Structure formats: C-alpha cells, structure tokens
Amino acid sequence: MYKNPANTLFMGKKLVYMPECHSTNTLALELSQKQDWSEGAVLITNHQTKGRGQQGNVWISEIGKNLTFSVVLKPTFLPIKDQFLLNMIASLAVKDVVQSKVAEKVSVKWPNDILIKDLKVCGILIENQIQGTTFTKSIIGIGMNINQKGFHQNRATSLTLQSGIEYCLQDLLEEVLSSLEKWYILLRQNGTHRVKNSYHASMYGINEIRNFRSDDGDFEGSIQGVDDYGRLVIKKGKEVLHFNTKEVQFDFEPFK
Amino acid sequence: MYKNPANTLFMGKKLVYMPECHSTNTLALELSQKQDWSEGAVLITNHQTKGRGQQGNVWISEIGKNLTFSVVLKPTFLPIKDQFLLNMIASLAVKDVVQSKVAEKVSVKWPNDILIKDLKVCGILIENQIQGTTFTKSIIGIGMNINQKGFHQNRATSLTLQSGIEYCLQDLLEEVLSSLEKWYILLRQNGTHRVKNSYHASMYGINEIRNFRSDDGDFEGSIQGVDDYGRLVIKKGKEVLHFNTKEVQFDFEPFK
Structure with a gap:
C-alpha cells in the first residue's frame, strides 16, 4: 500500500508495510535484529492491534485512517547522556508537518506528544538499545491522527477535524519522513543547540x-x-x- | 537441561532453555515483548550461534561447556541518567562469583568484561529499552567461560583453566543469579553509593x-x-x- 518516499536520502528507503500487526515498534525491533536493517528503515501498518503509548497507555486508531509507523535509527554518534535529543527531533519533525497544515498553534507536550491547541494529534514512543555508554539502535514509533473523525479519548483530534481536509496518507508519510531526516541530519552535524532551542520554543505551557x-x-x-x-x-x-x-x-x- | 534456581526470590524463577539460538539477548527481548515476562526471567542456551559482544565483536563458545544466558529486568525505578549502574551491578555480580572460585585477582575491565588477572573470563552485553526519561526493560546478556579448555581468542580463559576443576553449570548459574539478585535489590534499595564504590574498587588498572x-x-x-x-x-x-x-x-x- 505504501511506497518509498521520493524526496529523502535514507529515511524510508527501506519500507515494510504490514496490513496488521501488534505494535510497529516491537515488530520493527524484532525484524531489524534478524535482518540487519539499514538506518531509516520504516515499518508501517494500517491496523495496530496492541499499540503502546507512553507509560503503557493504549492508543486506539481506526483502521486505515491514520499513520502508524516506526523508524529504525542507529544513533551511535550520540552519547547516551544526550538521549533526550532523539525525543526532541522526533517531536519537532512531526510538529513542523502538523503546523504546516493547520492555523491553530501546534506545540510539543513534554516529553513527546504533539498538540493542536489543547488537543492531542500525535503520540511518539521511543525505545532505545544501549550498549556500554553508547546507543546501538533507536526505534521511533509515531502515531498520527489524520483522517479519523471521532475519538474515544478526551482531548484527541486529527488533522481532518482541524482543517476539514481529507489527506493522502502516503503524502503525509513522505512529509514526516523528510522532516525527520532533516532534524536527524542536523543533530548528527552537532546542531544540538538549535535542536534544544527549537524544542523549548515549541513546548506546550512553557512559562505559563x-x-x-x-x-x-x-x-x-x-x-x-x-x-x-x-x-x-x-x-x-x-x-x-x-x-x-x-x-x-x-x-x-x-x-x- | 537447566532447572529454576532454588535459592532466589525472583531471579530465574521463569527459566527458558533453548538448545540453540542466535543470540539470547535478541530472543529474550522478542519473547519478553510477546509474552510479558516477569522481572528476573532468564533465557539460557547451550549453543549461541550469533552471539554479540561489545561493539559487535563475536564471542565464540564451545557447545555445552559454558554459561550463555540473558536476564530480563524492568528497572523502572532507575532514572536513565543512572543507567550505568546496571552495568555495574551485572559486573559485580559475576565478579563476586568468579572471585569465590579462583585465587588470582578478579577485576572488572570497563565497561563490563570480567578478568582473571589479565585474561577475560566473562563478557556482559546490556541492552536497555527506554521510554521518555525512564527505563522499561533491560536485557543483561552474560557469557561466562566455565569448562572450555582452549580458546581462539587471545587473552581468554575459563574457570577450569584457572582452577583445574570441572564445574556443574547448573550450580554456577544459580550462584550468578543469586549474586545478581543481591546486587539488584541493593540498587533498588538506593544502595547507589555502595554499588559505585564496589565497582571502582574492582576496576582493572585503576590508578596504574x-x-x-x-x-x-x-x-x-x-x-x-x-x-x-x-x-x-x-x-x-x-x-x-x-x-x-x-x-x-x-x-x-x-x-x-
């Protein structure tokens, strides 16, 4: 169903689509261990049956309406003491794309939920593998509400609820992967300061x-x-x- | 082949034996995701076909001669900034058991190899899962040379080469799990200071x-x-x- 993005260097160049899976993060980790996936590999599904949110919360998504995928990164350049920078770049990557679609203010609720005004439009779940004092692998799971129109959760929304537009999931996937690639390359090139400043400037509720x-x-x-x-x-x-x-x-x- | 240890509270109470597997760490992670293993669950094999060492080094072990296992912990109490404490307690747990068997000085070569004098007797590979700023899971892989008498690697040894005694693998497994349980409980009870002091006192080459x-x-x-x-x-x-x-x-x- 999904094709590789045309506009990235490495992000999503390997793209595995599963019609259904328990959790894209868990499966991406398993498959990437067995097959030695290259950096930027993506596992995407239309139906995540056992998705996990921060702190074990369940994230419910209507089949085929939203983007649910995991990206495999190998940030071996990053000392683990700086691990939160991965949360920051993932949050900023999604935030930028969402902000380009809606007029309302988009912000990052610490550690890494994306809000449109006061409503959650995206959750991010990062799982890292560490050896000694360095990273070996980081799985970035992203669940974005796109075309879904009703929610069981309070304070949830979708892009379509905010803008009235129905989106092409493939196009949005490409935009998010491209944005993530940009932020990841900046981080690798020691743009730590800019990442931190942008994250702080985007924080929900800061100084209030x-x-x-x-x-x-x-x-x-x-x-x-x-x-x-x-x-x-x-x-x-x-x-x-x-x-x-x-x-x-x-x-x-x-x-x- | 292996039975649950009799002398522990939770360590090894769930014990899965596989005659052969690629990597106990990878398989333990996969199985513990699917089945929600409790803390202290152990996966042990007689033949690890694709064992990984620190920084991707291969660790070769004769079938049935040594201890090759992984322990699943869930140190959710531990802020990730303190993650190296897990390396410390794993190293100290093995070091204590090895030291009880040999007369030569046993030490920990940073980050977590165990040496008898100048020779490596055990390698430890820790892989952590992190969400936000807290741990969800830590897989502690331990490869201890026990009854093997010849090595391809330079500077490798085994307990039997050092002491002339052939060991019962089950008994040694119990000793290591019991030692790991002791150190883990100490860490949970905020014995951080003692863990750090013991690790420093055990470091190979310190102050030389x-x-x-x-x-x-x-x-x-x-x-x-x-x-x-x-x-x-x-x-x-x-x-x-x-x-x-x-x-x-x-x-x-x-x-x-």
Missing part, C-alpha cells in the same frame, strides 16, 4: 502558570524547559524542580 | 599508569574511575579526560 500533580501532591508552577537529562524543569515559587516521565502530570487547562 | 589509544593518538595515563554517565575517566598528565565506550582502548600490559 499551571497546575501540576506529583507524588508530593498538587502544586502551581511554571515549566522552565527540560534539563540535560530530558527531565521537566518546573519553577514552584522560588524552588526549581526536576521531574522524570512518571513523576509529574500536568493539566491541560491554563491556571485561573 | 597504562597506555591508552583514542582518536587523538596513543597516550599514557591512569584510570581514575567512571563518571556519573559511566564514562571512563583517565588522568593524562594534568588533564582529566572522559571517554565513551568506543572512544578509548587500553592495553592489558602494565606500562613499563
């Missing part, structure tokens, strides 16, 4: 007073950005707090 | 003047330890240098 929930209870604060470990940095009064993925939740609504 | 090779050429220096990112810290004259896994090699022979 919001409600947060941690193990220590609810509090008000404002997101300052992410630190070098990818942790969310929140200013709470005069304190500056650093949170890992499971340690904090935050409200979608602006604080009143 | 040695020859090193980096991209910038050969130099003399002395290992100071590892930093918080797991990088090797070497003092070269008055400079203190930090190296990732692929960035430095060092001689086995003391500098003369």
